Amino acid sequence: MDDVALPPLMVSSGFLPTGSLLESLIHISKEVTSMDNLPFVQIKNISTMIRRIKLLSSLFEEIQEKNSPLPPSSILCLTELFLVIRRVQLLIQQCKEGSSLWSLVQIEFISNQFHVMVKEMGRALDILPLSLLNVTADTREQVELLHKQAKRVELFVDHREIQRREELLQVMASSNEKNSRNKGVIDFEKLKGILNSIGLKSPLDYEEEISKLEAEAEKQAGTGGLIVVSNINNLISLVSLSKSMIFSNEENEKTLEDVKQRSGSSWQQDQSSSSQSTVFNIPDEFRCPISLDLMKDPVIVASGHTYDRNSIAQWINSGHHTCPKSGQRLIHMALIPNYSLKSLVHQWCQENNIPITEPSSSSSDLERSSSKRKLCENALDHISATKVAMDAVKMTAEFLVGKLATGSPDIQRQAAYELRLLAKTGMDNRRIISEAGAIPFLVTLLSSNDSRIQENAVTALLNLSIFENNKILIMAAGAIDNIIYVLQSGKTMEARENAAAAIFSLSMIDEYKVIIGARPGAIPALVGLLGDGTTAGKRDAATALFNLAVYNVNKASVVLAGAVSLLIDLLMDDKAGITDDALAVLSLLLGCSQGLEEIRKSRILVPLLIDLLRFGSPKGKENSITLLLGLCKDGGEEVARRLLMNPRSIPSLQSLVADGSLKARRKADALLRLLNRCCFQSRNPVG
Numbered sequence: 001m002d003d004v005a006l007p008p009l010m011v012s013s014g015f016l017p018t019g020s021l022l023e024s025l026i027h028i029s030k031e032v033t034s035m036d037n038l039p040f041v042q043i044k045n046i047s048t049m050i051r052r053i054k055l056l057s058s059l060f061e062e063i064q065e066k067n068s069p070l071p072p073s074s075i076l077c078l079t080e081l082f083l084v085i086r087r088v089q090l091l092i093q094q095c096k097e098g099s100s101l102w103s104l105v106q107i108e109f110i111s112n113q114f115h116v117m118v119k120e121m122g123r124a125l126d127i128l129p130l131s132l133l134n135v136t137a138d139t140r141e142q143v144e145l146l147h148k149q150a151k152r153v154e155l156f157v158d159h160r161e162i163q164r165r166e167e168l169l170q171v172m173a174s175s176n177e178k179n180s181r182n183k184g185v186i187d188f189e190k191l192k193g194i195l196n197s198i199g200l201k202s203p204l205d206y207e208e209e210i211s212k213l214e215a216e217a218e219k220q221a222g223t224g225g226l227i228v229v230s231n232i233n234n235l236i237s238l239v240s241l242s243k244s245m246i247f248s249n250e251e252n253e254k255t256l257e258d259v260k261q262r263s264g265s266s267w268q269q270d271q272s273s274s275s276q277s278t279v280f281n282i283p284d285e286f287r288c289p290i291s292l293d294l295m296k297d298p299v300i301v302a303s304g305h306t307y308d309r310n311s312i313a314q315w316i317n318s319g320h321h322t323c324p325k326s327g328q329r330l331i332h333m334a335l336i337p338n339y340s341l342k343s344l345v346h347q348w349c350q351e352n353n354i355p356i357t358e359p360s361s362s363s364s365d366l367e368r369s370s371s372k373r374k375l376c377e378n379a380l381d382h383i384s385a386t387k388v389a390m391d392a393v394k395m396t397a398e399f400l401v402g403k404l405a406t407g408s409p410d411i412q413r414q415a416a417y418e419l420r421l422l423a424k425t426g427m428d429n430r431r432i433i434s435e436a437g438a439i440p441f442l443v444t445l446l447s448s449n450d451s452r453i454q455e456n457a458v459t460a461l462l463n464l465s466i467f468e469n470n471k472i473l474i475m476a477a478g479a480i481d482n483i484i485y486v487l488q489s490g491k492t493m494e495a496r497e498n499a500a501a502a503i504f505s506l507s508m509i510d511e512y513k514v515i516i517g518a519r520p521g522a523i524p525a526l527v528g529l530l531g532d533g534t535t536a537g538k539r540d541a542a543t544a545l546f547n548l549a550v551y552n553v554n555k556a557s558v559v560l561a562g563a564v565s566l567l568i569d570l571l572m573d574d575k576a577g578i579t580d581d582a583l584a585v586l587s588l589l590l591g592c593s594q595g596l597e598e599i600r601k602s603r604i605l606v607p608l609l610i611d612l613l614r615f616g617s618p619k620g621k622e623n624s625i626t627l628l629l630g631l632c633k634d635g636g637e638e639v640a641r642r643l644l645m646n647p648r649s650i651p652s653l654q655s656l657v658a659d660g661s662l663k664a665r666r667k668a669d670a671l672l673r674l675l676n677r678c679c680f681q682s683r684n685p686v687g
Contacts, residue, residue: 029056032085041107042095052146053085074129077125077127091110091114091117101213126147128147151392189329206240210240210243211237218326234339235568235572238344240284252284260683263526265418289324293308295342297342298338299335397433403415404419408454434470446479446483446485454486455495458495459494459495469508470541471512480515483506487503507544546584555592555595568604568605579617580619586627610629614655625656632678657669657672
């Protein structure tokens with residue numbers, strides 16, 4: 001849908017003419033208020049928003065009819081309202097054209113978008129000078145009421161839609177019940193009622209919904225949202241099966257009723273032969289796109305498409321790195337089990353008396369699940385391992401990733417913790433875990449409201465990032481914004497500190513220094529951790545800032561975030577134990593004019609650096625002399641005078657020239673010569 005162009009505003013003395021702005025406002029308001037075929041999901045939020053815009057439309061029309069000039073604040077308000085209404089139009093259009101089921105799953109997120117727009121509408125009306133507008137008392141009163149309501153409106157999430165979503169999730173969860181008698185049994189009558197309540201009533205509605213879900217999966221594929229793609233594919237499988245079961249059952253009932261009436265008792269024989277003939281009529285959604293056979297072990301690849309494990313593993317093992325169906329290049333080679341579709345296939349097989357080759361036991365015990373997977377998949381899986389130990393890691397990783405994808409919060413918490421431990425030791429472990437597809441799921445869990453899930457997820461990603469190639473996969477999965485979110489407002493201090501350590505690890509790659517530094521919240525959050533973190537957290541923050549400050553553009557950002565004063569304070573904090581790290585960052589910040597200016601302001605730094613020349617570590621002495629030399633150069637006469645006035649400075653420099661490192665000796669010698677010149681000039685002033 002094309003955006004409506006915002007009309008230019010012509011400024012005159014004191015007032016602005018209304019012109020095309022009002023015409024555009026009236027036009028877009030009519031477009032919104034005349035929208036038909038509104039979606040069933042979010043209907044309350046959409047209807048309420050349309051009523052608000054209809055009321056504003058009356059205001060716009062009345063202002064246009066009066067044809068009076070408007071105060072500048074009115075023009076600003078109307079411009080803001082135009083932008084809000086255009087965004088509302090786009091949001092309603094997305095709700096209309098998008099998947100109803102996906103909207104139901106995302107009910108809180110979409111409701112919040114409407115809430116944000118109402119708040120923006122209220123903020124725009126804050127600057128509308130109604131008393132200066134030539135409008136009727138009724139219109140003024142209605143707009144004032146709308147303004148008050150918009151200012152105090154609360155987030156509205158329809159409890160009926162929440163209930164429908166819960167019922168939908170219960171139906172989907174029934175396929176994962178541990179009771180073997182009920183496993184995979186879906187209540188299609190209940191499901192039909194849920195789908196009917198969101199507007200899916202005919203086979204055509206179901207087909208359109210499947211197309212919309214596939215479009216959504218395509219949009220999400222390849223962006224790191226693998227857990228989202230997995231969930232959408234589960235919905236596609238559910239709708240596809242529901243369509244074939246619900247409407248074929250209705251047709252069969254009609255046909256059987258007709259046969260009964262025409263043929264009496266002979267209808268039973270017809271029914272028997274009919275059921276025999278449909279046994280091998282496999283639904284298209286259960287066929288593998290490669291082999292066209294029934295998918296008894298369906299898995300999802302990075303593009304979001306589902307294949308039978310045997311077929312896609314052979315495809316990948318033969319050297320292909322693209323999705324057979326879409327041709328899209330796969331950003332990773334992980335095969336994620338599609339548990340929901342697998343359960344639906346098994347249910348269909350049971351109902352049609354088709355034997356299932358693998359055992360029906362659904363024990364959740366790790367050893368039995370891993371052993372079963374080893375027997376069925378060892379020769380086919382794309383993750384190759386030559387040692388028995390690596391096979392065990394591979395099977396464990398796949399099992400845990402499956403739990404991350406489909407488990408309850410308790411199960412996800414435990415799976416993330418076990419992956420965290422598994423990734424703690426050994427590069428092979430880190431490689432295998434990433435190949436099992438863990439990274440996108442862990443990234444998603446960073447925004448969890450559960451403090452332990454969040455902490456385990458960020459720590460697992462930190463451990464995985466030690467393996468060089470995993471840094472690329474973590475960044476490709478869109479992790480950096482989520483990691484910064486944990487750094488800023490993580491639910492535990494350990495989560496925040498491990499997020500800082502993860503940023504340090506990722507910033508080892510030069511191009512990521514640029515990307516991370518450009519994120520508005522990254523550097524201020526690291527500086528914040530310098531102030532309130534534990535000793536380990538302050539060290540993680542300092543080392544991450546050092547890495548980022550290597551890139552020149554980031555130096556100024558570190559200074560502006562207030563790092564200099566905190567770093568100098570840390571030099572005096574023996575308990576912090578990060579003197580060398582703080583000195584290293586300060587040395588880098590000398591490389592920008594803002595850093596040099598800010599460091600020169602400190603009255604306590606020079607005496608500290610002189611002491612560190614005598615008692616610091618070899619690295620600390622090098623950074624201390626680097627700082628002193630940089631502060632005295634290029635207009636640093638005042639710092640040089642302070643050095644000359646300190647009785648410990650010259651002996652400390654001479655000692656460093658005698659027994660310091662090669663780098664420290666050179667810089668100490670250069671500083672002594674500079675101080676010599678400064679002393680000579682002060683005794684023999686020019687002129």
